[in-house]
Amino acid sequence: MNELTALVSVALLALAATLALIGFGDVAPSALLHLAFAVGIMPLILAAYIYFVPVLTRSGGAPASVRALPWLALAAGSLSFADMLRPGNIGQEIAIAALAAVAATGAIAGWTLARARRAIGPAHPCLHWYLAAALCLVLALAAVLAMPLWPEQYLALKRMHLHLNMSGFIGITAVGTLQVLMPTVAGRPDPGTGARLRRDLPYAVAATLVIAGAAAWRGPLAIAGAALWGVPLWRLARAWAAQHRAVIVSWHGAAPALGVALAGFALMLFHGAVHGLGIVTTHQAPVAFITLFLLPLVTGAVAYLLPVWLRPGPQGPWHAAVRKAAGRWGGARAGIFLCGGLAYALGMPWGIALSALALLMFVVQVARGLAPRHGSN
């Protein structure tokens, strides 16, 4: 098993454990969220950069020193989770965790820049999305480091950390990757991808900064931030509707989950903007972010990419068989994720059970796909 597949397993376990623990009132909500985001998602995203950067720069695989960095991020995320499990004030372990995560992210960003400079021809525009997303994570962690220095702004810094992470680090990585991944999954190149990525990054970055600033200090401006994010999302949705509708609205395959992930991200932004006006509470928002957006995104991407990660190189019948098994009833699964996530976001706790069911379906299907009778070459 390589680093990326190991970290996919860690992330799926962390997300499943978060869903299972939501029902237990004695786990601190911030600890639960860091189990999902800092233990599960942060190291996975950093490992995904390390996988995609050589593909996008047409260069060789990353050296072992770079491949070790997501594990440093996993250690940092686990430390933040462990510290938040304890009742009382946030300890100095949090600062150590934040510094370690900054070091891992900064080193990966530096390596990405070096690879982009050495690339033959202009760097793929998706690399700029990854660098912008990594910068958002570094800023989000800087907000954590500023908390003890500026205690009267604790709440503002916490909101800034939250939005720089959700809309910036995760959102920008996800939307950049979806632009490249969907045409690959659909088996139909999209000639507009490069131009869209170049044109839309300034909107995504500006939107994130406005949302984070508005959440911290000036609530109503969050509407402007969400509207700015709406520009790239609308353009992407229109391109998908024109070119990939048939694979997205389908019973099987990875594309339906990617379609639901995009819709889920747009819904979460809308929810965030309405919250900025004080119309709804945030109570369900971070968990709905997991069920409506992250679970469809991760399962959709893994359903398509897992065979390549497990056996890189030329694609054969084994890859096609695993992909087919993992994508079987992918449309129905995506529908269950959507219904479960919406139900939970609208205040119906049983929505979590639906999301957990769809996740279980996915794990069982992948396991069946990898079982020896599918595994013969």
Ligand code: HEM
């Ligand atoms: C090592 C990395 C990290 C550290 C040290 C850290 C630290 C913190 C701290 C100190 C808080 C305030 C907690 C409280 O007031 O109870 C917080 C809140 C939060 N963080 Fe992180 N964080 C890290 C990574 C992340 C990541 C990667 C994400 C998401 C991608 C994230 C999402 C959040 C969210 C959603 C909250 C709000 C929690 C709430 O309202 O209870 N954090 N974080």
